[in-house]
Amino acid sequence: MELTKEKLLSMYRTMVRIRTFELKVAELFAAGKVPGFVHLYVGEEAVATGVCANLTDQDYITSTHRGHGHLIAKGGQTKLMMAEIFGRATGYCKGKGGSMHIADVGLGILGANGIVGAGQPIATGAGLACKYKKTNRVVACFFGDGASNRGTFHEALNMASIWKLPVIYVAENNMYGISNYQRNHMNVADIADRAAAYGIPGVAVDGNDVVAVYEAAAEAVARARKGDGPSLIECKTWRHRGHFEGDPAIYKNPEEQAAWLKKDPIPRLEAKLLDLKYATQADLDQVQAEATAEIEEAVKFAESSPIPSADDVLTDVYAD
Amino acid sequence: MAQMTYAEAIRDGMRVEMQRDPNVILYGEDVGLFGGCFGVTAGLLQEFGPERVIDTPITETAIVGSAVGAAAAGLRPIAEVMFVDFMGVCMDELLNQAAKMRYMFGGKARLPLVVRTPCGAGMSAAAQHSQSLEALFTHIPGLKVVMPSDPADAKGLMVAAIKDDNPVIYIEHKQLLNVSGEVPEGEYLVPLSQAEIKREGSDVTIVAWSWMVSKALAAAEILAKEGINAEVLDPRTLVPLDKEAILKSVGKTGKLVIVHEAVRTNGFGAEIAAIVADEGFDLLDAPIKRVTAPDTPIPFAPVLESAYLPNEEKIVKAVKELF
Ligand SMILES: Cc1ncc(C[n+]2csc(CCOP(=O)(O)OP(=O)(O)O)c2C)c(N)n1
Numbered sequence: 001m002e003l004t005k006e007k008l009l010s011m012y013r014t015m016v017r018i019r020t021f022e023l024k025v026a027e028l029f030a031a032g033k034v035p036g037f038v039h040l041y042v043g044e045e046a047v048a049t050g051v052c053a054n055l056t057d058q059d060y061i062t063s064t065h066r067g068h069g070h071l072i073a074k075g076g077q078t079k080l081m082m083a084e085i086f087g088r089a090t091g092y093c094k095g096k097g098g099s100m101h102i103a104d105v106g107l108g109i110l111g112a113n114g115i116v117g118a119g120q121p122i123a124t125g126a127g128l129a130c131k132y133k134k135t136n137r138v139v140a141c142f143f144g145d146g147a148s149n150r151g152t153f154h155e156a157l158n159m160a161s162i163w164k165l166p167v168i169y170v171a172e173n174n175m176y177g178i179s180n181y182q183r184n185h186m187n188v189a190d191i192a193d194r195a196a197a198y199g200i201p202g203v204a205v206d207g208n209d210v211v212a213v214y215e216a217a218a219e220a221v222a223r224a225r226k227g228d229g230p231s232l233i234e235c236k237t238w239r240h241r242g243h244f245e246g247d248p249a250i251y252k253n254p255e256e257q258a259a260w261l262k263k264d265p266i267p268r269l270e271a272k273l274l275d276l277k278y279a280t281q282a283d284l285d286q287v288q289a290e291a292t293a294e295i296e297e298a299v300k301f302a303e304s305s306p307i308p309s310a311d312d313v314l315t316d317v318y319a320d
Numbered sequence: 321m322a323q324m325t326y327a328e329a330i331r332d333g334m335r336v337e338m339q340r341d342p343n344v345i346l347y348g349e350d351v352g353l354f355g356g357c358f359g360v361t362a363g364l365l366q367e368f369g370p371e372r373v374i375d376t377p378i379t380e381t382a383i384v385g386s387a388v389g390a391a392a393a394g395l396r397p398i399a400e401v402m403f404v405d406f407m408g409v410c411m412d413e414l415l416n417q418a419a420k421m422r423y424m425f426g427g428k429a430r431l432p433l434v435v436r437t438p439c440g441a442g443m444s445a446a447a448q449h450s451q452s453l454e455a456l457f458t459h460i461p462g463l464k465v466v467m468p469s470d471p472a473d474a475k476g477l478m479v480a481a482i483k484d485d486n487p488v489i490y491i492e493h494k495q496l497l498n499v500s501g502e503v504p505e506g507e508y509l510v511p512l513s514q515a516e517i518k519r520e521g522s523d524v525t526i527v528a529w530s531w532m533v534s535k536a537l538a539a540a541e542i543l544a545k546e547g548i549n550a551e552v553l554d555p556r557t558l559v560p561l562d563k564e565a566i567l568k569s570v571g572k573t574g575k576l577v578i579v580h581e582a583v584r585t586n587g588f589g590a591e592i593a594a595i596v597a598d599e600g601f602d603l604l605d606a607p608i609k610r611v612t613a614p615d616t617p618i619p620f621a622p623v624l625e626s627a628y629l630p631n632e633e634k635i636v637k638a639v640k641e642l643f
Contacts, residue, residue, distance in 0.1 A: 060393060094426035101424040110392050111425060115416050121385020122417060128386055129393035132345065132371065139389075155382035162377065316427035317461055319485035 003211060005278040011053050011210050012269050012279075013287050015045040018069040019266060020291040021078055024299060025068070025085060025099075029245045033303075034085050038099045041069030043208075043240035046265035047172050048073035050213025051140050051233075054221040060108040060126045060139040062119030065100050066172075066239075067112030070142050074109050076102070082298040088305035095308040096316065108137075116177075117150030119143060120169070124156040127165030127230070138166040138224040140217070146177025148191045157230065161198040166224035168217060171234040172207065178243045179251035195232040207235025208265040211272075238263070322505050327360045327497040329471035330436075333478030334361075334398060336507060338368055341396060344482055347374035348383060348400025348436075357402050358438060358497050384410035384435060388417045388487075391433040396482060404439040404453050404491060418487040419462030430485045434478075439467075440493040440531055440581060441629055447617035450625075452530070452582035457489045458558050458591070464488045464512060465558040469533035471501035473556055476510025484512060493531040512557045515565035521551030524639050525569040527592055528579040529554055532630060536579050539635035548639060558588055566592060567600045574605040575642045579635055584612040606642040611635050 022040045029038050041048070044066070052061065052073035063070040071081060076092070084091025085099050092102050103111035110126060113119045123141030130137040147153060148171050160167045171191040175182045188194065195202025201220070205212045213235055220231035238260035242249040273279040324332060338344045346364060348356075352375040355362030365373040376383050380401055387399040401407060407414065414435070422429045441450035457465045464486055468474040474492065481488040518533055519540050528536035533554045540550040553569050555562055570576050576596055578589035593608045611630045619625055 062389070092426065093424055093428070096426050097424040103421075103425040103428065105392060105425065105429050110389065111421065113417075115412055118385065118412060118417055121382045121413065122389035122392070124382060125386030125389025125391070125397070126393040127389070129390045129395045132390075132395060152381055152385060155377075155379040156385070158377055159379055159382045159386060163374075316423045316425075318464075319422060319427075319430050319432075 003214065007053065008269070008273060008278055011049050011214065012273060013291070014049045014073050015210065015266050015269065016287050017078065017291045017294065018045045018048070018072045020288070020295045021068060021072060024295045026241070026245055028299070035087055036098050037244045037246070038085070039066040039244050040239070040241050041066050043260070043264065044172055044174060044237045045069055046210035046213050047170065047207045047235040047237055048142065050210045051168065051170055051217040053214055054217045055138070055140060057107055058135070059137050060110055060123070060130070062110050062123040062126070062139070062141045063112040064119060064142055064144060064147070065112065065114055065116070066144070067100070067102060071102055071104070071109055071112065075107050076104050076109060078294060079298040079301040082302040083305050086302040086305070087307065088302055089308040090301070090305040094312065117143060117147040117152040120147070120152045120156035123167050124160045124165060127160055127167040128163065130166050131163070136225055138168060138221055140168045140170055142170045142172060144177065145171060145173040145175065145182050145191060146180070146185065148194065149185060157198045157200070157232065160230040161200045164227060164229035167230040168220040168224060169230060169232045171232065172237060173234055174237050174239045176239070176243070176251070181251070190234060192232055192234040200230050200232060202232040202234070204234040204236060207237035208263045208268065210265055210269055321502045323500055324471050324503040325497065326468070326471045326474045326492070326499050327358060329475040329503045330360050330478050330492060331362070331364065332503065333475040334482070335364065335367065337479055337482040338364070338372065343394065344396045344398065345372045345374065346398045346400070347376050349376055349378055349402050351375060351400050356400065358494065360492070360497070361400070380406050380409035381413060384413035385417060387433045387435065388413060388421065388431060391431045392421065392429055396432045398434045398436060398482065401435060401437040403449050404437045405448050405451050407437065407453060414457070414463065415460050419460045423462060431487050432485045434481045434488045434490050436490045436492065438494045439491045440495055441618050441625055442495045444620055444622055444625060446620040450618040452580065454491055454558055455582055455586055455588045458588055462487065463559065466490045466512065466556070467530040467558060468492065468556060469496065469530050469554050471499065471503045473510055473516070475503050476508050477512070477556060479507070479509045480512045483509070491530070495531045510556065513560040513562050514557070515553055515555045515562035517551060517569065518554050519550065519552040521549040521573065523549045523573055524551070524575040524577060524642060525566070525573045526550050526552050526577045526579060526635065526639070527555065527566060528552060529556065529558065530581065532579045532581050535630060535632050536635055539632040539639065542632060542636050543639055548643065550639065563595050563599070566596065567603065570596055570600050571603045574603060576604065577609045577611060577635065577638050577642070579611045579630055581613055581630060583615045584610065585615050587612050609638040609641060611638045
């Protein structure tokens, strides 16, 4: 599959926007400006970007504690996200969710999630709704390598496979569940192999190559839209930073970290764009400048937004 | 009005809503051809087809978790969990997903789902198939908890639960499934936060729910012969609780006995006692009594199980202690 210039440039822009957002959050967190804790997606941008580039506004995703990248790739607005991370009344969740629970149900984003593995059955149910309503919508379900050990993984994939639900399960294998290296937490090298247990396709791809992710997801999405059921895609990737901001990541091997940094998905796509003459260095700089301006704007919006009224602690518990 | 069992009434409530709204679907283990472990869903597969009445694998986590996703994406799922005792398997899906999604999203989600599940002892099913776990769910803001005690309420509350835009835990009692009563036909709804006085009285208020309403009514008949006129109040929904009705009744009688089948410690009876002590202390002219199961798992042998269960004698005794 040859991707068009527009598609590649648009994916590049998304990845740069995610990276810029995340590095800004890191800076703000270090400066003590955002409450709680944050798990950043730096290094894994190609996964959300390659998958979501196959989705429309009508499709659904479920996300994780490392969700900012998924939300941006699905079309979430950075200023509403930033305001939420700041705990402001103008945020996506009016300051009730924070980094780990940002959602935009109107855009099909059924929430980041603070519980590892919880998104898998939720995605399955959204897939059931898509199929039942004959909407041709699909669901992409993001989760980590660690989450693929939860019972939810087994139950969700089994259910989706027997009912042929339009769900794309995306394992983001960044090799670690907090500090626990993959070889210590599962007895298979490829999470993709687990698909065999449910009789569905499973592929492992280079998760730092946005084109490879895009292509694997395109196939899975096409299959889902045709009514042929779910797929499992494993994207091998790497988080550049600690598990959460402030984690010194002493469990990481420095050589391995250095080797992975060389495979950073953003410079890789830049090289490709320059090589194909789809962009000049000036074009790329322009994309970065726009992303920087957008994120600065988001921070300004968040910082100048009102904090929630304490009275709102009691609202939104039940729907009337 | 029609004569129906409690099980038929639950089914009738589901049927009425499934006919009215194509987004209502029903799924769970063996709910289709088999008609549900207790026959509650019999015939619905034939009436609504396999797209709407779906047999699931044995997969409580995915049943409840997917109901959350299906509700968020626009369906109104009714998920059956075969026994309330199995809720431990899907507790995250209830307490962290269903209950909180709306709040965490700043009010921008609706989760119209019903989890139906049977509770209760009395059939020597022992400790893993007999519990009354309603207090667990009432402790989680964001869930609503419904426990009907007769066929008419079973139907009306089912209809209300399905129409409600929130996650509702609808707990049916196994001992009531074959109990018959008059049930209004067609559309019939019992609002979720309305208690009902099942027997008027002036001397003592007995608050009871689910199977224990019949025990309280039987106790009231015994008491009446001894000149004590008991009022029996069934909250029907524990969350949201109709506390005004309870306070009003206690205001009339001055005495309160709470009866529940669940074990004593941290049972929902403690919550009702606390509310009345807090907001109705002046209404009371005697201490509040609770009649509950003891703090033990549920035994198997019939003699042990009946020793475990609250019954009319225990209720009569507790009431008499107040006079
Ligand atoms: C059910 C549950 N158990 C444990 C945790 C604590 N926890 C948060 S993130 C995490 C590691 C998750 O690893 P993985 O799924 O690989 O995702 P990654 O962080 O690598 O993106 C753990 C153990 C949790 N949030 N939820």
